[in-house]
Amino acid sequence: MPDEGRISPPKLDTTFQPAKNTVLVSHGRPPWYGENGQRISDAFVVGIAGTKRCNSSYVWQQLNTVCPGLFFFLSRFGILFGLSTQADRAVAKPMFLGKSFYKRHTDEELALAHASAFDFDHPDSIDMPLFAACLSDLKACKQSNIPVYSFVTHQREDEPKYLYGAAIIITEGIMALQDPALRDLYDLKLFVQCDTDLMLARRIKRDVEERGRSVSGILEQYLRYVKPAYDNFVLPSQRYADIIVPGSNNTVAIDLICTHIRRKLQERSNSFRHKMATPHMYTSPSGRSIPHYSLEDLNLTVLPQTRQLQGIFTILRSNTSSRQDFIFFVDRLATLLIEFALQYLPFSPRTVITPIEAAFTGKALSAKYVCGVSILRSGGTLERGFKRPLMLHVMLPVCVRKRHMAEETWVFLLDAQIGTGASAFMAIRILLDHGVKPQHIIFVTFLVARGGGVSVLRRAFPDIKIVTAGVDDVMQEGWIDGSPGEGNPQGRQVWTMLPGLGKIADRYYL
Structure with a gap:
């Protein structure tokens, strides 16, 4: 072939330049494809639902403790992202992205949000189709760009968060089992059950100590938004769960769940x-x-x-x-x-x-x-x-x-x-x-x-x-x-x- 010589590179829009290069590390992840190059297994997807302060986050943290071969990234209502299936090479590294799948808000909704008068506990506040599309891509071992939500501006940021390479994906949030499109993607569905009085006590303690809020304001928000959302949307979704996990004293349940996940990963290894x-x-x-x-x-x-x-x-x-x-x-x-x-x-x-x-x-x-x-x-x-x-x-x-x-x-x-x-x-x-x-x-x-x-x-x-x-x-x-x-x-x-x-x-x- 003739020598083409030195060429001028195509120009890339500087807005697409990364701050640094991205290096993918497998952490011992087994191949997810066969000898023909085609995908033979999906990522294992777990959905964890339960109302706020029910300790659903504690449950996934215990899953990582009991089953340390899971390498997690976390988005509070979004993706818990697992890369590794080899315990000796895995490192737990949570990455908090916030409630990533809140919708983009109009000017009127932004005004309500800044006045603490917007209902973030209603299913309509979540972009369920986008959530299902991102989760479907990750389950199919494809890359996905997850939106990032700012609690300062109450708005979705322009630059999404890049994710790829999950062997295990866990979605965790109060509405995780509410949407049928999401439920169809789960391989295992969990509901964390907790007494409502205990949940309210935990909420008051957290908001007073960590957020400097008054008890009256906490109770007003709880009665106006949180309790109705729990009664109308969250609690009814427990009928879709494969396993109902207690919010405390749940060591046996977590151990059984980890055993099940390990067995499924072994079946998918290649x-x-x-x-x-x-x-x-x-x-x-x-x-x-x-x-x-x-x-x-x-x-x-x-x-x-x-x-x-x-x-x-x-x-x-x-x-x-x-x-x-x-x-x-x-x-x-x-x-x-x-x-x-x-x-x-x-x-x-x-x-x-x-x-x-x-x-x-x-x-x-x-x-x-x-x-x-x-x-x-x-x-x-x-x-x-x-x-x-x-x-x-x-x-x-x-x-x-x-x-x-x-x-x-x-x-x-x-x-x-x-x-x-x-x-x-x-x-x-x-x-x-x-x-x-x-x-x-x-x-x-x-x-x-x-x-x-x-x-x-x-x-x-x-x-x-x-x-x-x-x-x-x-x-x-x-x-x-x-x-x-x-x-x-x-x-x-x-x-x-x-x-x-x-x-x-x-x-x-x-």
Whole structure:
């Protein structure tokens, strides 16, 4: 292909620029997709209802204490967001976003809200269709942008909160079981029951001590809004609950709920990395032959194997090369790869006038958004080469986080090599969950293992482009921290590409 040369990047609206890059961390989350790349399990959704001061928040906090494999984010009437299913790698980190799904208010409603005369306890104050749409996206393992409500201005803020990657989602609030569209999304429905006198006592204590309010004002609001909402909407919704949990002395109930959630997560777990690493072991009758996939079979685009490229690989593969030489030639190879991969971006005809007033018809980049997404940490070794011709984002940019933009975004997905293909598989699935079109994904990598997971990757995602500088044949199985033969159950299975480049990120950064 002809060299397209250095191009001018498309201009992005500065209002869409993030304060910092977003890095997705799986925390050991098992794959939510199958070997064909399609989703095989949804997030597990729990709805918790109960009136104010009934200790429903205490219930989900106890769920996290008893079942520490849940990694939660919290929106008071919205999303409790779980990422991890491995207790040893999970960290409880609540994030309070307020009652996110309150509707946008008119000027008249704002005046009532500031005068404490607006009924926030009525179902009509909640944007139920938006809530159901966001929850449906998260349940389907897609990204969603959750609205953020300000109690200072009594209005929804313009910038939503980005959420993605839940293994468990818990919605908690007084109206959580009230709407049928929401109930249809729940896998488990809980109602926290509490004596009304106790709830009123807790409310008075909180508002007097924490908010400086008078007892008379508390009672007026309680009788005018809170008690009618409880009688008319909240209490009747308990008939939809699968389990009714007492507001106190509920250790046994919480333990049973946690056991049920663990069992459901186990049923939804999926693992096939060993099959990706050595696919011939599962497709060849002998289990020994190394598949000789042609580059046409794998649909790879390989950088022309010039003498310059062979010289670069000789330096990068040598364990005696200095770190300075290694970094220099990694950056050089990354630049060559990215510039070669630019051929897959869309270009349209463009006529310009030359300095001697003659017309010339050439090509101009026609992609609306172009970005780079790194698979950390080895994908970072390609970032400098990516920034030279394009100078755009890395990691997870705004044009991917917002779905209406993601559909028009072209993504350079960066990783040092495709061995087992497990990281590449997950990264591609994440981009698809955000709305990026598969034909808009250009995977750029230094090396691909012909006998590794790339064949599985191509079957699952035939429309993506894979651009590489070289192809190695062999994936060698090994063990670290012990092996089964030594009777060490803690041994971890690994696969190494031969002849390979070693641990590129360690050589580059350390």
